[in-house]
Amino acid sequence: MGHRARHPRRPGHRADLPLRPQRARVGGGAPGAHAAGPRAHLRPHGGQHLPRRRPSRSAVPHAPRGRVGRLPDPDPGPLPLQRRHPPRRRRHRCTRLQRRPQDPRRPQGPPVIVDGTVGVLGEDQLEAVHERAMTILEDIGVEIRQEAACRLLAAEGQKVEDSRVRLDRHFVEAMVARAPERFTLRARNPDRSVTLGGGSLVHTPSGGAPFCSDLERGRRDGTLADHVELVKLAHAAPVLRCQQSGVVEANDLDDRSRHLDMDYTVLRWSDKPYICYGGSGSRAADAVDLAAVIAGGREALERDAWIVGVVNSNSPLVWDRAMVDALTVWAEANQAIAITPFLLVGATAPLGLAGGLAQQVAEALAGLALAQLIRPGVPCVFGSFLSAVDMRSGGPAFGMPGGVLGTLAGGQIARRYGVPYRGGGGLCSGMTVDAQSATESLNMLWATYLSGCDLVLHAAGWLEAGLTTSYEKLALDVEVLSMFEAMREGIITDEEHFAIDTIREEGPGGMFLAAPHTLEHFRDWVWMSPLFRSDAHANWVKRGSPDAGQVATQAWHRLLDGYEDPGIDAGTDAELVACVERARRRIGAA
């Protein structure tokens, strides 16, 4: 059960970079010529106390590189996740399962767990949730407020009275069995395609917020310019392997057609894969049309998933027309669908977590069954978005014990049904980049990693219960996600890491700071970030006593400065623009 021996990856020769702990000392020296920069007028602090560029290594743009240890063996052998979560009830299914991960050097599974299933539900508890969910589907039923879907389900022998649909468990289980355990989400740059499934931990930035904020420009209505900037930030952060259209709402544009502009800017300024929202059948169709351009036509599009469309049930137990329309469009195009009930226990679900989970399963599987009925084998993602309500304000309380337990249970449930899992994220209710929002986000990100989420929406930038996408929070979350990636690399126990000879040489009372072994490895083995520093109090005061939010302002600027336009083929770009304009004319928008 232990980690397999790993072949050391030889670091570059670093003799030209001796250890000089003082060279990056903060506050030392005046800010260089770069400190002003093109946005200096926007920054009230003017970089005086907080020089924008530092000689120290920025962790942000190099997130997935080896830190604590080295990358695992390029040939990982049988996937450890298979061992941790043995396939159940799905052994003989024919799916588009990819047995090998996309990037074989990427660590697999939760960060720090050896030989164990991570979860909060025992086997019998998991079955109890399933049983109650089936009871809800069979006895109570769901409202499906779209006639075509009701007709389809009735034709399969399901009980339909007006829009109330009662689903038979055998039908539901047969439909669930059609969904693949893993699938590839294609990007216009093939190197950026990702596999979803098996604990893939594909992170996207936050999305859907009407507001955005940063410490320099304040909290404001989002615009398309903000959207572009945030897309570029997400593109520049390697740990965010997937984009999200609508990372902030482009409120300056006509709301009937801004989804087109937001999708287009994602496609133009990033070559990572992306997820998008439907909102209606026609918007979902617009997303499909744009995706078809990069896929090379509708036929090519239908061979693979090029987008993940997000649909939410209207909890409790309602699938409304707009959502079913969107789900139908995506299913017909064989595009991936993330089906996520938005459950606030005590408001849109009963107060007990157990009941919330049962309702979540009922709602998600109703949507999933419908999608599989429309297009057998269409990739579906089982979504969890379950939180407690703060009974004092009626608002969602993110990052609290109920949300953590719900996220962990959701992972077990998704594995039980053998479909990829969307859950977790850097969710918080905090209003500002402070200890509250950090605590809440960290709780959720630990749950994200421990439950082995496959698709993580809102992994970075989420603030104020999702109403605001924060630039500083995005930079902080990216650093935290990089920490988790470093933790997933685990502890390497080869002779070089044991360094017994070095211990012998230093001997009792020695000091390793200047040891050749330390000088050789500290740049590759030590996780250091400009955001998370250990400094003397006096030096920190000399720097103007910045809190982490202020330091994060520099971090997102550094990230944005490091953004490189991936470029786009001129013909593809023209086609995308034409597609957007056609749709805009059809809508009749400005």
Add this chain to the structure above:
Amino acid sequence: MGHRARHPRRPGHRADLPLRPQRARVGGGAPGAHAAGPRAHLRPHGGQHLPRRRPSRSAVPHAPRGRVGRLPDPDPGPLPLQRRHPPRRRRHRCTRLQRRPQDPRRPQGPPVIVDGTVGVLGEDQLEAVHERAMTILEDIGVEIRQEAACRLLAAEGQKVEDSRVRLDRHFVEAMVARAPERFTLRARNPDRSVTLGGGSLVHTPSGGAPFCSDLERGRRDGTLADHVELVKLAHAAPVLRCQQSGVVEANDLDDRSRHLDMDYTVLRWSDKPYICYGGSGSRAADAVDLAAVIAGGREALERDAWIVGVVNSNSPLVWDRAMVDALTVWAEANQAIAITPFLLVGATAPLGLAGGLAQQVAEALAGLALAQLIRPGVPCVFGSFLSAVDMRSGGPAFGMPGGVLGTLAGGQIARRYGVPYRGGGGLCSGMTVDAQSATESLNMLWATYLSGCDLVLHAAGWLEAGLTTSYEKLALDVEVLSMFEAMREGIITDEEHFAIDTIREEGPGGMFLAAPHTLEHFRDWVWMSPLFRSDAHANWVKRGSPDAGQVATQAWHRLLDGYEDPGIDAGTDAELVACVERARRRIGAA
């Protein structure tokens, strides 16, 4: 492997407390008569924006009560931890093992893990660490700079050259086998005694800091008055089950005798058990003399552990005279000893985590073997305090991936040797109560819970790499620890929590906020704290846009206001005072 069914604990009748989400709305109404309070002159904000008392329920003083779910069955049956970590190499040992937890209603083990060993080392990696540690002890040896200890070890056939001692692995293993797997730490109030072992998660406040700080009075040299206040805060927080003498240094007192005053104030103002530091043999003896007063004499003292004394090796591989003197005094008195190498990988240990762990085992087991040689069966705690160095400042970087992995590995190592584990804590390098310190602390607290630490020093209040004990950080950490305790209660899957009838009644499109089931249970089932709120942005602005640090100021005031003097028997108190004065005269201090 599932959770066993739990008998519901009937909540009190709550019909007199209807759900009124608006009644505790923040910013509504003027602060009440209590808002000024005796410390109003110390609070620049005067409670205007941040009224000190709120009608909302304070989570702080009620930390261990049921939140997300109910307390587990009072009869927990075989301990789940035993199942998760089957005893190895220790099956036939005769120890003071307690098979039943002290408080049977307290949840056992890590918070959220079902059926798995939580760790980062595979079985073979764990053995590799052990092997290298034995190599260090046998081939390199440790310096033990105290003659009596060297003589004792030589008499057992160990190789002693000057102060360099090379220990045979069979000798070390035989000594380790003498240490109990669990033991009871007695408190002067018997109801407050705790069991250490088996994942007991006994938390203490931070300690050893020269400075303390709060947002009202600023950062300052600690005094005895601060020490008393912090002891009272820790006493008032149920989640801190153990005190720590020296929660801040009483810098206003003579440094030759202030340990007496700090120990005395812990004993006077709290009736919880406590840990203390030695620093020298005579200080360790003073601690023993005071503990003997509450135990009822030296003979009674030696029957149980009444204190945990902390000793640190002087890494790498040195046990200096003062520490060995203290260890000897405590071992002779049969008091518990926490043995903790303080390892900074890349400074006091080699850069690789693997080497750091091997060195940690070598140093800790050398101390443990010596203690067991002096007094067979004396309770010992295997300590881990392993962090990376921030290579830019040379300071310890707490809460980073290396520290998390080291903490998790330490738990596996301690279980391998079958001794209780001291590790984790709310450690951080951040300078202020901000997103950095919260992120670092949360990482370490997740590692604390996942590794099932037994004794958690510095669980609350740690700031600035331990140089400062922060009142606000203490209040925040106490809230976070309460969240973990709620998570440990897991998900209850009885019919009341499934609430299928309620789902049926509300039906598709319903709303659970005012459902009788919600009204009946929301006070017991929902985790709510005044510190972590979900509020509308406009309300938050109306309240003066407080960050979590400012909110935490109210929280520690609330905690301190809730402190109740446990009282002390007048005769015992007089004996303690006499004991302190005798020692002070002996020392010749003022």
